[in-house]
Amino acid sequence: MTSTAMDDAAEPGGLTVGAVASHVGVTVRTLHHWDAIGLVRPSGRTAGGYRLYSAADVARIHRVLIYRELGLPLDDIGELLDAPTVDVTVPLRQQRAQLLDRISRLQSMVDAVDRMIEAARAGILLSAEEQVEIFGQRWKPSLAAGARDRWGETAQWAQYAERAAGMTPEDWRQVAHNVETLEQDLAAAKRAGVRPGSAGANALAERHRASIDAYFDCSLSMHVCMGRMLAADPGFTAYYDAIEPGLAVWLRDVIDANARDRGIDPESATWT
Known part of the structure; x- marks a missing residue:
């Protein structure tokens, strides 16, 4: 509420509902509702029966808006305004605690979004030293940046960034362990002459896809x-x-054979 609204309402007769709505930034429908439930009732009426709001009425609207902004229900606001002997700090302190809790949750959401942004930018939320320590000496930290440059605009990269944002170094260690185990099993199968399309090869293909x-x-x-x-x-x-x-x-041949056995023609397969 502005001082202009108070001053105008102090004029003889007060302000119409349309003028009050314009001054305080709510709709006429809202003021009608507040009147109907007894939250803010205009003190006067024109000869034609139209609502007229006094300076005190406008001040009450202003208090309603403050409490509503704090998130208090209209019923509670009415009780606060109509019971001046009640210690208003009690519900306000409760509301303050709820606001602080909401701020904490929102900050957690902001932190999560920041991690997603950083994951999308950097490719992985690990330092170069951590990457080498976790993935081994063959790993090159530049690989993550190269992958971002190559696929950073794809839906799959966005999905990866969302998942990577929530991963801890321990999570990455588990991923690295699973990949190393898979690669060893793939190499062993290749040396053993496992044929693409066999049950064992198909199981390895599915493990690779799961990775x-x-x-x-x-x-x-x-x-x-x-x-x-x-x-x-x-x-x-x-x-x-x-x-x-x-x-x-x-491995390419193993993947093709597995897809073929599952109804996908490798010759016409697309990125879908």
Whole structure:
């Protein structure tokens, strides 16, 4: 409420409901409702029966707006305004405690959003030293930034950033352990001559797809596209072939056969 509204309401006859609504920033409908429930009733009426608000009425509206902004229900506001002998600090202290709790929750949400922003920017919320310590000496911290540059505008990267934002170093250690175990099992299967399309190979393909699901939802068709990339991209091929010679191409063939057995034609698979 402005001093102008108070001054105008002090004029003979007071302010109409439309003028009050304009001055205090609420709708006429709101003032009608507050009148109907007895929260703020205009002190006067025109000869035609229209509401007229005095300076005291406008002051009461102002107090209602303050309490409403604090989140108090209208019923509680009415009790506060109509019982001046009640210690108004009691409900206000309660409301203050609730506001502080809300602020704490909102700050937690802000922190979570900040982590998502940083995860989307950096690719991983670990220092370079932590990355090497967790993922091993073969890991290059620049890989995360390179992945961001390559896929940072995709829906999958956004999903990854959301999940990565909530991961702790211990979570990443578990991921690294699972990946290392999977890679060892893939290499052992390749050396043992496990054929793509066999039950054992299909189980490994599904484990590999599940490892990607830790970062974003990976369909069978998307998995086929990733298999192609593993065998065609020099960086990925070198990574897998360092584990076991020929592993990248073998893994691609394993992924293709698994998808085919599950109704996906690898030749027409797309990133969907």
